[in-house]
Amino acid sequence: MTLASQIKHAAADALKHLYPEVATDISMIGVNQTKPEFSGDYTIVLFPFLKLLKQKPDVIGKLLGDYLVAKTELFTSYEIVSGFLNLTVKDAWWVNFLLNHFTDTHYGERNKTDRRVMIEYSSPNTNKPLHFGHMRNIFLGAAMAEILKANGNQVVKANLINDRGIHICKSMIAWMKYGNGATPEKAGIKGDHLVGDYYVKFNDEYKQEIAQLVARGMDEKKAEKESSIMRDAQDLLVKWEAGDTEVRKLWEMMNGWVYLGFDESYKRLGISFDKVYHESETYLLGKKIVEEGLRKKVLFKKEDGSVWVDLKEDGLDEKLLLRGDGTSVYMTQDLGTAKLKYDEFKLNQSVYVIADEQNYHIQVLKLIMKKLGEPCADGIYHLSYGMVELPTGRMKSREGTVVDADDMVSEMINLSREQTEQSGKTEGFSQEELTKLYDTIGMGALKFYLLRVDPKKKMIFDPKESIDLHGYTATFIQYAHARICSILRKEKVSLTPDCTKFQSFVQTTELLPLEKKIMLALEEYPVILSESASEFNPSSICNYSFQLAQMFNTFYDAHSISKAESEEKKQLRLMIIVMTASILRHAMNLMGIKLPEKM
């Protein structure tokens, strides 16, 4: 149990003893960290009790404070300041806490349970390379997977590849018309980029054709339908659905190029999946569910043969589930995949990392599953995140106005190299070590940049401004960690000392405010970790890590560790920094960010 909740319970017990005739409730007790301008560690707010206990805050505070100091082993003293009871925790408690946990490299984690969670993320289309927005999705998914694991869940990381549909046919048509048999090898570029270029090419040609038709006096709507290149793409989709061997062969070849490109990008980003679904393999499954729904009369058929669900009583509209010609729509395949995931892995929860523009879609998906009586319905959770936009507005692959993921990674690694060289910190590293270091710093900065913001908020990224390596960044945390490692190296203390070391430590001198401040933060980590899981928000861990690193840096400047005032202080501080480094490593590992021992 955390210290804050121990205090809460102690206070609840105290109130029961002091006011046995009044029914006090633990939920009334607010325990916060004491503001730095007052003395004390934790504060109990007294105002909520005034009415109930019919006494002044000073009276209640004195009774409560006296009781807590006398009857618990937690506190040395208290102070009442205008309705706030500030409690000072015994130094011995902190020292004991430190001795018990400073070598625990899994501090804050919860025990494994049987709870099974799938988290689906990335889920790319195979007609274009990954861009900056996809990276937010990917890092969010990967970080949440690790955070959920650390909180005891069994996690399956899944990727659903959107490998069929009209958008892929567009790239194929453009390649056939203008490609002259180009391949990634011949062109010397990654397959996903090559295919993406033809997707852009298609749209350029499409727009031109429409412009020409409109110039000849056709209205725009009609022109969009009459466009020959669009018709070609639609014909291609029909052939694909019919299983035309030539079309399937081309489709397989071009998708193959894209997969190789994706694999390379994923590898560079340090991302992996336990299970990969392809929409081409799952899109038919939904039809069965729809037929079942028709039998159960949950769904209905219109005259033209199309199948619908009526969501009016839920405040929504009618939603199409199957076209008149019997082909499936986006929702159809999602119904199928949702059930497939559930049946295959017996999930308690199925998390979808998808941009907030699809809030409505997922809401409807969940609702339909519920109406159909599918048990997977309750477990569906949409981790909805805001889009990454450019200062000029949304990124559009079609128009080629995107920040490319591969380019961004290269730029970040370059930037970290430049800054390292500039500050003359390359000494003592081999070329190989430097390459690794630049990757660690560059990728760390990139991941942190995208994870430090609350997922549900949209972000604006200006490509003209490079991502900073100072201030609220991964670099800052990495630097603090490297500093700690440097001290430990010199003191010949392992990053993960064996737990018997320091056990003979005895504390005789009072803890300094800065020492206690860091310990307070260390103690809080488990709460941060579990909240970030329940709220599906990695940014709170970024925030916490930055603050902890900042506290260390302040401490580092104010007090020496190697040359502490006494051997006792040195031992204490070594334990503090061992645990600080350990938590920073743990927290950043969840984000997929590595912390170097030297930089």
Added chain:
RNA sequence: GGCCCGGUAGCUCAGCUGGAUAGAGCACCAGCCUUCUAAGCUGGGGGUCAUUGGUUCGAAUCCAAUCCGGGUCACCA
């Protein structure tokens, strides 16, 4: 128009289960390297927490209305 999300310092964001004088980073100004890594530290200026009303001992936080921005409401995915 209906529904959903957002609006906090010049910029990017924390804080939101109501609590003490609203916090960081960037940028700007002034200091700090013969002493454990200055990718750092200390201090300073900078705020009508979109607006108005309500709830109460107390509101950035809860409620209502309004304004602004975005998303969505396809036989696209």
